Amino acid sequence: MRTDLGGPISVEPRVNDQIRAREVRLVGPEGEQVGIVPIERALQLAADVDLDLVEVAPMARPPVCKLMDFGKFKYESALKAREARRNQQQTVIKEMKLRPKIDSHDYETKKGHVVRFLKAGDKVKVTIMFRGREQSRPELGRRLLDRLSQEVADLGFVEAAPKQDGRNMIMVIAPHRSLKVAARGAKPGAEGVEGEVAPAEVAASNGTGE
Template sequence: MRVPEVRLVGPNGETVGIVPTPDALRLAQEADLDLVEIAPQGKPPVCKLMDYGKFKYENAQKAREARRNQTNVIIKEMKLRPKIDKHDYETKKGHVVRFLNAGDKVKITIMFRGREQHRPELGFRLLQQLADDVAELGFVESSPKQDGRNMIMVLGPHKKKADAKVEAKTAKEEKAAERAADEAAEKAERTAANAARPTSTPKVKRRSENLDPDIDL
């Protein structure tokens, strides 16, 4: 740190006061803790004595818990015509079933053309039929309402479906993080083992000269 002094906070949140930076570093070393700058914009900057490794771990745990509790639901859209034939209806319904099974919301849009705009009951009945057909998988989150030439209804998946999707995603992320941590630990162990291995001093081989005893030097 380049500042001459800091406003120091103790490991339990107690205010120590403004102290010279070298003194703050010395206190951190004596307590076997880290001096972490938590408010650099302060005058002087605010620093806290803490175990930075533990701090990062706890923050990661909180972030993981927050991801587990949030509901990240995607909205899909399905468009139908008021006078859709039975085969097309079954195909469209199959898509809606798949979306709801995946934990996604589905926006159903009935598109009216020409004289169909004067028969809104056709769209309403079709939306009601679809809602009834998929009632085991989802519920009507937004009731049918007219929006210009279209009629819109939103189906939401039952909560257990959405939760299952979020939990599966979180479990996948946690597994990947654990695998990365294991690989990093193995790499660190290999590095430490290589560093601890004694370095052999190369032997200097001296070449002896064979002198002929009969040769006069």
């Protein structure tokens, strides 16, 4: 059975002679309400002012059409979409690995990395790695994660609470919105995607504190 009889679905509004309704609710070029008029009348009004008749609300009964310069409308819409993509903030997730019995010096070093990541507007996945009999003491890992989250609370918040994942315990800390906005302004065009860990930072954070 053929499924393509209808052809491709257009994502653009119908314009001028493409509009099939017998009558439309017409809106003028400045947004003024003209009222419900026959399609022939609407097309004539568009021709009189050298504009296009564009169907802006096809599901309405009758459909709503507006008089506008469709070419200019498409151009401006494309510019807005491009600007929105350029301004879209992309999130990088960095990872920091710790052992439940990490010594104080290594802990402070790794906390410094977390602080730096958060100030840069990045999320941080903090992983506690348990080995051997440490797996029977998950409270050690939770206590360490709670301590870390409290000590960086002025920079970020716990987005994903500590959760046991096999021999690891994982928590995600996200920067406060103000930091993300500031970091975006300081690094225009910075790239990164959700779930990506920058290789250079992995090298800096892969130590286990042993």
